[in-house]
Structure formats: structure tokens, C-alpha cells
Amino acid sequence: MHRFQILSARNPGLSFVRSTLVICGMLVLASLGYEANAEDRPPNILFLFADDVGQEVLECYGGQSYRTPHLNELSRTGMKFNHAYSMPVCHPSRLTLMSGQYPFRHGQVTWGDYPKAAEETTFSRCLQRAGYATGIVGKWQLALLGDDPLHPQRLGFDHWELFGWHEGPRYYEPMIYRNGQVRDDTLGHYGPDLYQRGLIEFIKSNRDRPFMAYYSMALAHEVTDDLSPPVPHGPFDRYDSYPEMVAELDQAVGRLVAALNALQLREQTLILFLADNGTPPEIIIRADGEELIRTPVVSRCNGLDIPGGKKQLTNAGTNVPMIANWPGTIRPGQVVDDLVDFSDILPTFLDLAQAPLPPDVSLDGVSFADRLRGRGASPRQFAYCEEAVLPKAGGVEPDGESSGLKWVRTQDWKLYNDGRLYHMSEDEREQYPYRAAEDDATRSAIRAKLQKTFADLGLRTN
Known part of the structure; x- marks a missing residue:
């Protein structure tokens, strides 16, 4: 398996063979009577969370640099969101996602940490209490x-298979913690194959009860950059290129959808694909001794060349792809302009699960489950984003507000806390800011409305 698995991860023909064998095996299992319960129950959730993938990467959003056929099919047969907004980098996005609250709500949270006080109210903990396998x-x-x-x-989480972040490799011969123990059988293996296999086994083991299967992808993030010696190269004496990682990401989506089909779980399962922030401006492509060699990432989309915008508060850094697919519930081919930000994931999942919201917690998120069910638009009126700033020595500012840039926006207008206002439907790249002194009556009214949104959040503007 070892050599074949590594080579097949890089070779589309071998990847097809590998996926076909997996699917055929699952079909045999299904034919032997391993079928999901037909009883009425809340939907399963397959949450596919990509890493460092902006909208411009996907063909269904106009991308021209990479092939994404499986994601295209999810979009064609499901619902594509134009206005889903992340934080500009991964950790605050994950904090918002898990808690249903914006990062500044949690006070002093260091990079790569999770607030102890919020551990009991994550979406996974709430789903677990509602009877879901997680x-x-x-x-x-x-x-x-x-x-x-x-x-x-x-x-x-009842079950986890997670790579050791800043502890070891995530791709070739990865360091993986399975339920608290480091695996000793990853030699010669390609990490994403192991993660996908682990998630498929979890789904198979829990197909007779509601489950939430969360694939928090390594793809398409570069390798860990702070280990000595650097993590091992792949089979071509380098790390994966960004196009190769996008191809693997799309293949993973196809493989997991095929597993649901083989287990006859598709109509009982919401698939939600989302990315944590925009595309990186560059990635590590190889190690020359201790030196890491990087290469730029520029993607073609709708006739324009778009440099990766990760870490920026622009659309390139925060306007991420989101696709929902649920046969029999979501009507195919929909493209919606509802505002969604990451605080909405928790209340949406709990709404779908018919589970109560966590008590004594003031959520920033609102459920968009009615949009998925075909009952109407999301009630969200604005999206919010903040710059990732590590807490200063001595803690946060007296009012709990962290420093750094922040914005609130509608589909058309965006206001930063430093006073810059942009007409996003006409100035997507934010080249022409309006200051308050330049406002006409229309802009003045819009500015006042967005300033009130900041104030309602308890945040200040200039």
C-alpha cells in the first residue's frame, strides 16, 4: 500500500483507481444490508472545511487555474453562497466557528488556543448532547x-484523528493523534488519504444514528514551517504545489460524497463545504537544508489574475466559498446572496439538529437553516471581521476590545473601524475609500447605519 498510496495521491489515473476500489467496496457492504435507518431523524452533517482556499480557486465561482469537478457538481446540484465571510486567518476563523461568537468576545486568547470557559458550548458539544455521534x-x-x-x-468529539499541529508533518508520513494516542502506522502514507479513510470509517460505524462528520482539511495549506529539520518532502523531492493540493482537495470531496452514496446516506445528509480564509500569497515548495523555498500563488478568475489574499481583510482574504448540498431538501442550482459569517455555523447546525442553543451564552450567530430548507432567506443583516492581533502583555484593553482593524458590511457596503467606507459592489478591490467628509446623503445614511452596528457590538469607530 505504501508506495502505491503516495504515488496515487499525485497521479490522477491512480487516484481514480484508488477511489473506484473504495467505492466498490462500500457498495458491497451496502448490498449486504449495511443501510442507514429509514426512521425520521435530524440530518447527518458532513462538514468539509478547506484550508487556505479563496473563492477564485473554484471553477464554480469563475476560477480558471484549477480543475474542481467534484466541487462544481456539489454546486450544480446544491446551493452556492456568494457572501460567506471568514476571519482573515485560520485560528480566529476556527474560534468563531466553534463558539458562535466573534473572537473579541473571548478576551485574551493566545494563538492556537481555545478559551476554557467556552469548551462546554462548542457546536460539537451541543450536537453531542443532542444525540449526535461527533x-x-x-x-x-x-x-x-x-x-x-x-x-x-x-x-x-467522540472520535478524532488529527495531525500534530507544529509537532510533525501533516502530509507525507504524518504525525496523527487518534483519540489521544500518536499513531505508529503512518510510515509511507499520505496524510489526506488517512484522514479521509478515518472519516469514512467513522461514518460507517455511526450510519444508524445522526452523526456530524467534520473534515478539517490540511489541504490546501502549506507544510509546517517551524520544525527542524523541516518535514519530509513528497515522492518528487519537494512539497506539493498549490495546484496539486487543490486537485487533492477536490478528489477528497468526491471520495466522501461517493462514500455517502455507497452507504445510501445522501438524502439524510447535509454536506456543507466552506473554507477558513483566502488563498495564501505564497507557499513553501521545498526545503534546501534548513532553508524553506517559497513560490507565489496567483489564480486566474473571471479573466483576472488574483494574488492570494490570506491575512488581508479584503474580499480576497475573507470572502470564502460556501456550498450546501442536501438531495431532496435543497433544490439544485441555487445561487444565493444571503450574508453568512462564521458565527452562524453553530446556530445553524443546532437548528438542523433540533437541539437547543447553549444556555447563558450570547451568540453573535444566526441560523440560516431556513434557507437550506427552502423556507426563506437568512435574517442576518451584516457580516463582521477583525484583524488577528495577539494580545499584548498585561491583557486586553479595559473594555475587552482588542486592537486592530475591524469591519462590518452588507452585500454592497463595508465600513472599517478607522472610518473608511467602501462601495463594494462597485469597488471590490477597495481602491476608492470614502471618508465621512466626502459623504453625500446616501453614503452618510449608510455610514450611520454601519456605525450603529459597530456600537451594537460594543465596538468603537473613528
Whole structure:
């Protein structure tokens, strides 16, 4: 398996053979009577969370640099969102996602940590209490698992297979914690294959009860950059290129959808694909001794060349792809302009699960489950984003507000806390800011409305 698995991960023909064998095996299992319960129950959730993938990467959003046939098919047969907004980098996005609250609500949270006080109210913990089996594979980044190997359990996961973030490789011969123990059988293996296999096994084991299967992808993030010696190269004496990682990401989506089909779970399962922030401006392509060699990432989309916007508060850094697919419930071919930000994931999942919201927690998120069910648009009126700023020595500012840039926006207008206002439907790249002194009556009214949104959040503007 070892050599074949590594080579097939890089070779589309072998990848097709590999996926076909997996699917055929699952079909045999289904024919032997391993079928999901037909009783009325809340939907299963397959949550596919990509890493460092902007809208411009996907063909269904106009991307021209990469082939994404499986994601295109999810979009064609499901619902594509134009206005889903992340934080500009991964950790605050994950904090918002898990908690249903914006990062500044949690006070002093260091990079790669999760607030202790919020552990009992994650979406996974709430789903677990509602009777869901909960599993996660891939990336964690909410703790160093070497220091806290049972952290995923405390946050509500029954099963986890997660690479050691900043502890070891995530791709070739990865360091993987399975339910608190480091695996000793990854030699010669390609990480994403192992994560996907682990998630499929979790789904098979829990197909007779509601489950939430969370694939927190390593793809398409570059390799860990702070280990000595650097993590091992792949079979071509380098790391994967960005196009290769996008191809693997799309293949993973196809493989997991095929598994649901083989297990006859598609109509009982919501698939939600989302990315944590925009595309990186460059990635590590190889190690020359201790030196890491990087290459730029520029993607063609709708006739324009778009440099990766990760870490920026622009659309390139925060306007991420989101696709929902649920046969028999979501009507195919929909493209919607509802505003969604990452705080909405928790209340939406709980709404779908018919589970109560966590008590004594003031959520920033609102459910868009009615949009998925075909009952109307999301009630969200604005999206919010903040710059990732590590807490200063001595803690946060007296009112709990962190420093750094922030914005609130509608589909058409965006206001930063430093006073810049942009007409996004006419100035997507934010080249022409309006200051208050330049406002006409229309802009003045829009500015006042967005300033009130900042004030309602308890945040200040200039």
C-alpha cells in the first residue's frame, strides 16, 4: 500500500483507481444490508472545511487555474453562497466557528488556543448532547495535542484523528493523534488519504444514528514551517504545489460524497463545504537544508489574475466559498446572496439538529437553516471581521476590545473601524475609500447605519 498510496495521491489515473476500489467496496457492504435507518431523524452533517482556499480557486465561482469537478457538481446540484465571510486567518476563523461568537468576545486568547470557559458550548458539544455521534479528522489548531491530547474530547468529539499541529508533518508520513494516542502506522502514507479513510470509517460505524462528520482539511495549506529539520518532502523531492493540493482537495470531496452514496446516506445528509480564509500569497515548495523555498500563488478568475489574499481583510482574504448540498431538501442550482459569517455555523447546525442553543451564552450567530430548507432567506443583516492581533502583555484593553482593524458590511457596503467606507459592489478591490467628509446623503445614511452596528457590538469607530 505504501508506495502505491503516495504515488496515487499525485497521479490522477491512480487516484481514480484508488477511489473506484473504495467505492466498490462500500457498495458491497451496502448490498449486504449495511443501510442507514429509514426512521425520521435530524440530518447527518458532513462538514468539509478547506484550508487556505479563496473563492477564485473554484471553477464554480469563475476560477480558471484549477480543475474542481467534484466541487462544481456539489454546486450544480446544491446551493452556492456568494457572501460567506471568514476571519482573515485560520485560528480566529476556527474560534468563531466553534463558539458562535466573534473572537473579541473571548478576551485574551493566545494563538492556537481555545478559551476554557467556552469548551462546554462548542457546536460539537451541543450536537453531542443532542444525540449526535461527533467525529473530526485533519487539522485541530486549537491546542498543541502533545500538551493536551484529550482536548478534542473536551470540546465534544467522540472520535478524532488529527495531525500534530507544529509537532510533525501533516502530509507525507504524518504525525496523527487518534483519540489521544500518536499513531505508529503512518510510515509511507499520505496524510489526506488517512484522514479521509478515518472519516469514512467513522461514518460507517455511526450510519444508524445522526452523526456530524467534520473534515478539517490540511489541504490546501502549506507544510509546517517551524520544525527542524523541516518535514519530509513528497515522492518528487519537494512539497506539493498549490495546484496539486487543490486537485487533492477536490478528489477528497468526491471520495466522501461517493462514500455517502455507497452507504445510501445522501438524502439524510447535509454536506456543507466552506473554507477558513483566502488563498495564501505564497507557499513553501521545498526545503534546501534548513532553508524553506517559497513560490507565489496567483489564480486566474473571471479573466483576472488574483494574488492570494490570506491575512488581508479584503474580499480576497475573507470572502470564502460556501456550498450546501442536501438531495431532496435543497433544490439544485441555487445561487444565493444571503450574508453568512462564521458565527452562524453553530446556530445553524443546532437548528438542523433540533437541539437547543447553549444556555447563558450570547451568540453573535444566526441560523440560516431556513434557507437550506427552502423556507426563506437568512435574517442576518451584516457580516463582521477583525484583524488577528495577539494580545499584548498585561491583557486586553479595559473594555475587552482588542486592537486592530475591524469591519462590518452588507452585500454592497463595508465600513472599517478607522472610518473608511467602501462601495463594494462597485469597488471590490477597495481602491476608492470614502471618508465621512466626502459623504453625500446616501453614503452618510449608510455610514450611520454601519456605525450603529459597530456600537451594537460594543465596538468603537473613528
